[in-house]
Amino acid sequence: MSVNDAARAGDATQAKATLEADARGARSRQNRALLLRVIGALALLAVVVAVVDALSHGAFLTAGNLTNVLRQITYNAILGIGQTFVIITAGIDLSVGSLIELTGVVMATFANNVPFHGPLLLGVTLLVGLAVGCFAGFVNAVPVVRLNLPPFITTLAMMLMARGLAFKLAHGQPVTLTDSTAFDATGTGFLFAPLLRPLGFPGIPVPVLWMIVLVVVFAVVLTRTRFGRYVFAIGGNEEAARLAGINVARVKTLVYVISGGCAAVAGLLLMARFGSGSPNTGIGSELQSIAAVVVGGTSLMGGRGSVVATFFGALLIGLLNNVMNLLNIESYTQDIVLGAVILVAVVVDELRKRYLRT
Template sequence: MKIDFKELLVRFRPLLGLIILAVIISLINPRFLSVNNILNVLRQTSINAVIAAGMTFVILTGGIDLSVGSILAICGAVSAFMIAADAGVAVTLFTTLSLGTILGVLAGIAITKGKVQPFIATLVGMTLLRGATLVFTDGKPISTGYDTAADIYAWFGTGYIFGIPVPVFLMIAVFGISYYVLKHTRFGRYVYAIGGNEEASRLSGVRVSRVKIAVYAISGLTSAVAGIILTSRLSSAQPTAGAGYELDAIAAVVLGGTSLAGGVGTVFGTLTGALIIGILNNALNLMNVSSYYQMIAKGSVILIAVLMDRKK
């Protein structure tokens, strides 16, 4: 059987880019390949990667979700408040995840039933939820406290299993479930079909509105998971948490090969894209590059990702 190397190159372009980036950085700074630094990169990447996993579902349908950072913030604030109020870890996790899912559902309803463009609907959600977070926290951090419940909660962000940070296992679990849903369920096939041709999917009997609401619910849920990871890691909820995270998530999805037009992409590609961004941030920190220049570099990566998408 003839191997189409050009097709393979296009298919595995994100992974190839990740490997090349890692090699270049390791040559510039040997500290990059240390075990502690690699684990640190994975832990830092986990938050953006988890958000990006949910974003992948949304973008595959041809949509966009700008509210993920604000959902992370409000969910983190609520979880910190509940832990501090001794509500219990199980109740706190359930409430936080439910809140993220409900907020995603509301965005989906506004888009499907209200006929609002995804960009506008989620932009409004981003602004409203950011304001709600500032009101809820009074513009101040909320500490989770120092009791037993707070220690258990902190384990999700700072704990280790077999020497590997817990957030890394949470990231793997989210991507494993996402992969199964997209590749081995009817719902996953509907997601790809809607992104490929929404009208044809509707005429084929697919309940497009329900699927779209579901993908925004998934995006809200993964944002809530990321909020738990970030809040538990810091042992406090910052009112400005998650600002700009939507850009990182979108960049990770597109860098991973998912088309902004929808219908094409994989969650493993998204994971690769998230790792590229995480490694880039880590490399710039190792080289003591100013945060101002880091913003320029990140913006450049997003631009490159969009240009790559347009050339497909």
Template sequence: MNVQWSRWRKSPIFYPLIGFIVIFIAMALVNDNFLTSNNLSNVARQVSINAIIAVGMTCVILTGGIDLSVGPVMALAGTVTAGLMIAGFPPEVAVLAGLMVGALFGACNGTFVAYAKMPPIIVTLATMGIARGIALIYTGGYPISGLPNGFSFLGRGEVFGLQTPILIMLVVYVLAYVLLNKTPIGRYIYAIGGNEEATRLSGIRVSRYKLMVYTLSGTTAALAGIVLTSRLMSGQPNAGIGFELDAIAAVVLGGTAIAGGRGAIIGTLIGAMMLGVLNNGLNLMGVSPYVQNVIKGGIILLAIYISRSRDK
């Protein structure tokens, strides 16, 4: 029993899960409306967007990188998808094009990071501005509305009583879990973050897998942007502002080491849920958004401190 407990405590998701349970119970105790079915459903729907983005961000951070461009990329993918539907393209074609836009931006990030050997934070900061600028140019700074009713299924529909955004989130996490835990690609991603030089010397094409994770990050950001566009039934060029920070926060709170090499995709989901519950609970309590930022920042710092302490 002691051996099993010791092993469980060393799991990357141990502290995130404890943190989530504590925050969930605290919010339930301080506000009677928190545990209502409508509120919990609303939390899950809101969490789904950030959680989808955080999947790609997890893979990037596991390699020791960072992607600051996910917010603008989701806005660009959403506006491109909306614009194509307004132009008469079927929703399926428009969605595919939006995903390709995200993958293209991710691939550009990966190319500069993996092959040009540029710092990830500089590369993605630059493409962050580029993606946002293109979205604003494409839309003229105005939302694109009047989308076909059938497109709303991705953001507002239900499948067997489960909201579509939540279902999409769950499918993405299952696929990510398989990728990271059941395939050689996952082992290479962890190895690159653990010791990139040793991984390269062992014959692994590090640049190829770095390109892959940034492409994945762009694709998941685009998917989140399309789901958000469907929910709003409008392509918003200013969507996704600050979402990169929420995604990074979800990854860090989920127990992934900010330096890479250690973490779990399930922990990221827990981290996203923790943020969602915290935001919702504080809103129900009427806490000022400025105070909320201070609280969330403090929690993220604590999570990083705990992560670094465990690494030592």
């Protein structure tokens, strides 16, 4: 009998070892599949780039142009980060476009009326903007978590209110910064310019650095923290998450607060770039950010998604806009192409998933 027990114990250890090996195997298989996809995508990209560069007579593949694309996608990518969190919980945030405007107007007005200067002014202004954006996100979330109202409605209402408020506060005009020195570096500056310029690079635009930091930080939050895990669990099965003791209301609220905060950061960068907070700069950006999330492969049904993928979604859209500009394609045609690309991206993603499933 004791021999039997020992044998069984041995079996268990062995089974465990096999399991561990299998887990490692599964992970390395996943990694390999991912690697193959990345290589495939890069190969395709290389071909497209070569063709586009030829068509644009070499205007595309220049350090200046590519840096420009990165700077242009900054705002959309940052909005997309918050939007990704919201969409993974099977929600949606339509208010981020107007929150750019509201926070921009509030921050510009604030900056014009306080006696601070330099980095202190920048920091305090950002905090004020974040407070406004996060509070709006909180207001978005309350009816969603307390009354189970659809986020489409609450954020639509916020979209209208925030835009109206921005116009009222700004009296219908952009609020120009009386002294923009504290913000110039953030809006239009370059990092490592002296170092990179001899190599043909204009340097790293400061907003791009903000974007990279935010993408990295929130990618880590989403994939490595408890909070991130809960976001996925709620999107995958909210009732199971609740019964597992997860404070669903808190996690969901936080998700909308993050989205509002991201809108505030985008608002600051835009204000710094243009030297003013304007009540109509954000029109349509909520839909752009949703497009970036979707092109990145995040499911609107919730439960799946990635911040890094959203960044690439925003990058793809940005590159497309840029290429079409270089090729002198008129803006109406650009809209048609962009819409078609979004549709194709989603269809291809769905077909790929079905192919993998069967």
